[in-house]
Amino acid sequence: MKKLNFSPVLTGEKEALLRTEVRSFLRDYGSFNVSNIIDSWSICDPELSRALAAKGWLGMTWPTEYGGGGRSYLERYVVIEELLAAGAPVGAHWVADRQSGPLLLRFGTEEQRQYFLPKIIQGECFFAIGMSEPNSGSDLASIKTRAEKVDGGWLINGSKIWTSWAHVCHQMITLCRTAPPSDNRHAGMSQLIVNLDHEGITVRPIITLAGEAHFNEIFFDDVFVPDNRLIGQVNEGWSQVVAELAFERSGPERFLSSYQLLEASIKELREANVTQQAEPIIGQFVARLMVLRQMSLSVANQLQEGKLPINEASVVKDLGTSFEQELPEAMRLILATEPRSTANGGVARLLSDSILKAPSFSLRGGTREILRGIIARGLGLR
Amino acid sequence: MNELAQLIEESATRLFEDFSNGNGHELMEAGQFPEKLWADFLADGWLTTLLSEDDGGSGLGLAGGCVLMRLAGYHTVPLPVVESLIAVYLAAKSGVEHTEELLVPVVLSEPINGQSDIALLGVPWARHATSLLVVFPSDNETRVSILSCQDVTITSGQNMAGEPRDDVIFNQDQLNKSQQLHGITIQQIDSWLALSRAAQMTGALQHVLEMTVDFANERSQFGRQIGKFQAVQQQMAVLAEMTSASICAVDAAIDHLETEQEWELIACAKITVGESAGYAAKTAHAVHAAIGFTQEYPLQLSTRRLWSWRDECGNEAQWSAKLGQHCFDLKTDNLWSWLTTQTG
Numbered sequence: 001m002k003k004l005n006f007s008p009v010l011t012g013e014k015e016a017l018l019r020t021e022v023r024s025f026l027r028d029y030g031s032f033n034v035s036n037i038i039d040s041w042s043i044c045d046p047e048l049s050r051a052l053a054a055k056g057w058l059g060m061t062w063p064t065e066y067g068g069g070g071r072s073y074l075e076r077y078v079v080i081e082e083l084l085a086a087g088a089p090v091g092a093h094w095v096a097d098r099q100s101g102p103l104l105l106r107f108g109t110e111e112q113r114q115y116f117l118p119k120i121i122q123g124e125c126f127f128a129i130g131m132s133e134p135n136s137g138s139d140l141a142s143i144k145t146r147a148e149k150v151d152g153g154w155l156i157n158g159s160k161i162w163t164s165w166a167h168v169c170h171q172m173i174t175l176c177r178t179a180p181p182s183d184n185r186h187a188g189m190s191q192l193i194v195n196l197d198h199e200g201i202t203v204r205p206i207i208t209l210a211g212e213a214h215f216n217e218i219f220f221d222d223v224f225v226p227d228n229r230l231i232g233q234v235n236e237g238w239s240q241v242v243a244e245l246a247f248e249r250s251g252p253e254r255f256l257s258s259y260q261l262l263e264a265s266i267k268e269l270r271e272a273n274v275t276q277q278a279e280p281i282i283g284q285f286v287a288r289l290m291v292l293r294q295m296s297l298s299v300a301n302q303l304q305e306g307k308l309p310i311n312e313a314s315v316v317k318d319l320g321t322s323f324e325q326e327l328p329e330a331m332r333l334i335l336a337t338e339p340r341s342t343a344n345g346g347v348a349r350l351l352s353d354s355i356l357k358a359p360s361f362s363l364r365g366g367t368r369e370i371l372r373g374i375i376a377r378g379l380g381l382r
Numbered sequence: 383m384n385e386l387a388q389l390i391e392e393s394a395t396r397l398f399e400d401f402s403n404g405n406g407h408e409l410m411e412a413g414q415f416p417e418k419l420w421a422d423f424l425a426d427g428w429l430t431t432l433l434s435e436d437d438g439g440s441g442l443g444l445a446g447g448c449v450l451m452r453l454a455g456y457h458t459v460p461l462p463v464v465e466s467l468i469a470v471y472l473a474a475k476s477g478v479e480h481t482e483e484l485l486v487p488v489v490l491s492e493p494i495n496g497q498s499d500i501a502l503l504g505v506p507w508a509r510h511a512t513s514l515l516v517v518f519p520s521d522n523e524t525r526v527s528i529l530s531c532q533d534v535t536i537t538s539g540q541n542m543a544g545e546p547r548d549d550v551i552f553n554q555d556q557l558n559k560s561q562q563l564h565g566i567t568i569q570q571i572d573s574w575l576a577l578s579r580a581a582q583m584t585g586a587l588q589h590v591l592e593m594t595v596d597f598a599n600e601r602s603q604f605g606r607q608i609g610k611f612q613a614v615q616q617q618m619a620v621l622a623e624m625t626s627a628s629i630c631a632v633d634a635a636i637d638h639l640e641t642e643q644e645w646e647l648i649a650c651a652k653i654t655v656g657e658s659a660g661y662a663a664k665t666a667h668a669v670h671a672a673i674g675f676t677q678e679y680p681l682q683l684s685t686r687r688l689w690s691w692r693d694e695c696g697n698e699a700q701w702s703a704k705l706g707q708h709c710f711d712l713k714t715d716n717l718w719s720w721l722t723t724q725t726g
Contacts, residue, residue, distance in 0.1 A: 001595055004622060006630035007384075008637050019722065085718045263717050266709060275710040280699050283706030287653040290646075290721060291631045298630065315623045372619035373612070379595050379622055381609040 001380045004312055008294055009301040015078045022082040025055060035343055037087025038353035039257040039361075042214060044165050045089040046123070052083075052090070053123030058097050061304075062105060066117035073304040077297060081252040087260050091165060091214070096120045099247045100127035100173055103191075107232035107240050112193070116171070130160045130174035130194065130218070131241070138370050140175070141185040141238065145220065147176035147192055153226040154178075154192060159219045162364075166203050166216040172196055174220075179235050189237035193229040200224075210356035243308055248365050250299035250313035255292045255320030257361050258327045258354040262289070264347045265331045278334040285330060288323050292316065311378040314371040321362040328354035386442065390431075390449045397426055398457035407683065410460040411544030415510040420461055424482050428463075432471040438480060444471070444574060445636045448581040452632075455585030455691075458683040460545070462486060462507040464578040469515045472571065476526040476561040483512035485528070489571055490518035494554040504547035504694075509536050514550065516557060519568050527560040541690035543683070573645040576695040577635055580648070580655045583691050584632050586684045587625045587655070587662050593681055594618060594666045597674075614669060621665045624658035631655065643723070646708065649701040656698035659688040 029051065034043050052058055060076040062068025069075075083090050101120050104112050119125035136143045145158025156176055166172065172194045179188030196203070200223040206215040232240050262285060269278050296316050302309045332339065332351055339352035362368045376382050406416040423429070432447045433439020440446070447467050454463040462484065469485040486507050490500065508514065514529045534552040541547045598609030598618060608614050631654040635647040663685040667674050674681040692698070712720050 001592065004626040006626055006633070008630060008634045010637060081722075259718075266717055270710050275707070279704075279706030279710065280702040281706065282709050283649070283702030283704065284653060284657075284698070286705055286709055286717070286721075287631075287650040287702065290650045291627050291634070291654050293721065294634045295627065295630050312626075315626055318619075319623050319627060369612075369616065372616045375619035375622055376609075376615035379618060381595065381598060381615050381618060 002311065002378050004315060004378070005302070005309065006295045006298040006312060006315075007301075009074070009297050011074055011078065011297070015074055018075055019078050019082060021055075022057075022079050026082070026086050026088065032087065032089050034089045036349065036353045037089075037260050038350060039357045040087045040089050040091070040260075041084060041094050041253045041257070042091050042164060042212075042357075042360075043089035044091040044168050044214065046092045046126070046168070048089055049093040049126070050123035052093070053121060058093055058123055059101055059117060059121035062101055062117060062121070066113055067121045068117065073300040074297070077252065077300045081256065081293075084252055084256040085259055092126050092168060093120070093123055094253075095129055095164075095169075096125065096127035096171075098251065099129075099244045100171075102247050103173065103231065103240065103244050106243060107191075109228065111228055112231070116193070125171060126165065126169040128163050128166045128169040128172040128196065130163060130172040132162045133159060134161050134217070138367050140241070141189075143175060143177055143189065145174070145176050147174075147178050147190060147225070149178070150224070153224055154230070156192065156194065156220040156223040156225060159217060161215075161217045162206075163216045163218055164214045166196060166218050167205065169196055172218070173231065175237050175241060178237075186238040188235050189241075190234050191231040191237045191240055192225045193231060194220075194223065194225055198223055198225075208357075208360070210353070242310065245366065246299070246303065246308045246310045246313045248313075249317040249371075250296055250303075250309070252293065252296055254317045254365075255289065255296070255323045257321075257324040258358070259289075259324070261328055261331055261347070261350045261354045262286075264350050265335055268335060268337075268347045281330050281334050285323070285327060288319075292320050292323060296320070311375055314366070314374045317365065318362075318368055318371045318375070321368070324361050325358045328358060386446055387449045390442070390446060391453060393426070394428070394450055394453045395457075397422060397428075398453055398459055401459055402457055406460040407458070407544070410546075411540075413509075413538060413540075413546075416460050419459075420484075423461055423463075429466055429470055429482065430480070432467050433474050433480070437474040439474070444577070444639055447471075448577065448632065448636050451578050451581040452585040455582030455687070456589045458586070458589075458680075458687060462510070464575070464582060465506045468571075468575060468578060472515055472517060472526060472563065472566070473528070475566060476563045478515075478526065478528060478561065484510060485513050485515050486511045487571070487575070488514045488516045488550070489568060489575070490516065491568060491572075493519050493521075494557055497553065497555055499551055499553050502550045504539060504541070505550045506548075506694075507546045508534075508548040508550050509538055509546055514552075517563060517568060517571055518557065518560075520560075524563040524566055524568055524571075525557075525560040526563045527557040529556055541694070543686040543690045545687075545690065569645060572695070573648040576652045576701070577632070577639075577648045579691050579695040580628075580632050580635070580651045583655045583659060583688060584625075584629045586688050586691070587628055587658055590662050590666045590681070590684045590688070591618075591621055591625045593684070594621065594669050598669055608669070617665050617668065621662055624661055628655040628658045646705065649705045652696060652701045653698040653705070656692040656701075659692040663688050 057079050060069035060071045064070040147154040147156045174192050174194045178190040200221045202219040204217045205213050337348050340348035341352045406419045409416045430439035435441040465486040469487040516527045537549040539547050601608050631651040635651040638647040673679050
């Protein structure tokens, strides 16, 4: 049994200064160009992304030789948690900044880094995640999309689904089968960077139950990808994907998706002067939030130290998404307000948005059951 | 802190492992004091763990004390580890001469105002103590009075783990002779006791997790180890999650000792640990099934403690209400700026 490590970390003066800077940026930026602020990291606003790029807040931890900020994971943490807490629609650059760039830094070629990283950092190149397929959800190793070796590159056929913002993004890191399935289910897959403008690609929108159009299904019909767009090693895609997960699963977005509702509820109850009954519930959720934040900061610090705390990241995501899903369930009972999907509906609108979006919180990036399976393996049960 | 924790861990583990070979639990649950274990505990010098070197201690402070308390919780040590360490610390802070006689803390939250009797319920280990260290508020200061247990009425009681939790009656008159405790508030002492209990609980949680994983890997049913069943794995994963959250919460609270946010982080810790205790006990017993429900099997030593300790020094509802009220009272009108001041 490998002990889970969440050694606490204290942020310092540097982080505090940066925090002030982000808050003043947000004050000056004014209101966001969106109608709702729940789950703001799945909302896309390229204009905001470019404004953040201008501040140097994209690719913050990446080496300066590629235009990155050369800053620490804790500094990046401060910036992204401030943006999320303010409900900033950071979805456009989110994937590129969180995982595609780090993946390229870890496994990409020098040419790929020099070509893509500066574009990401400038807010000019957004990445989508090409993992799930119509018949491969949690069982990612069962993907069918094929990349066939041809002269000078690869020919992709198949489809990907649940691809957020594929219609806005420029590139997609696409997990493909490059060798037929064998006894080792995790062998024979590779990651290719696909330009989404390419001929042979069809993007079909899928509307969510909350009425949003960020999902897509993507079809590949003989899409040619040159050799220099293969990431890392041929047939080693699985281990690269797994490495990505420590970045994908541990950040503050895994417990702040419905945070706006907590703040608004406290304000609403305080103004109505009916706080006493709500105190134990608010206290309980605030305690959970405080501890989740400590755990998530600890993982960020471990990433800084070059570790890949995959089990810890799974813990943060499972506990975090439970928190952000249970929050609207608890707030509706103490607010005693009927949720409203009307524009400008105040706390009733936040309730509505949180409830409608909540199912996705624990599905994206690995379901609850998958995460617990990973943790059980770490315990030595599998 | 990590090096320090390791040092404490190595030497205390040896002692506490020895303890579990004896009959300490039986003695304690029969109402007696495990004198031999206590003598060994004193002989190793643990009583003064929290004291500064000037006060004749090891200078490890409450942070170091929590490491020891966690281990005591892990090994279900049948001694007043938390109580004696905190009492000795408060005694030293108020200039009371340190002895090796057992002193346990009693906290009064209201000022004394007359000559009536004070009745306190569930004072840990009172019947075995030589004296009570009574702390009480008076005119914006904290005062300490040492009461000999011969001068108070003690009625024996015990918590679900069989630990002494005695009812105590004395008269306010008896507190006439008291010293000021400089720079320490009643609220702080309450929260230190809660943190100490929470630290003990993280030890118990870790032990429950380890016992349950081992059992699930050994016990076979339907032709395979029960740990191979997904239904079991999913519950055990949550058990591990909640245990690690509890440890992180207590560690974070320890890191914030002697800061302005001390009690708030301690509240978060006691809430987190309290919530985890119920889930851990429930899950561990579900996995162990009937054997875990017996007195003979050691799981009950940890789970009965968890069930007791979660309600001692404030349960999760009490600390949540206090924390919730604090959130409503925030002057900043903004939860987020408060949350992020916690860690600088």
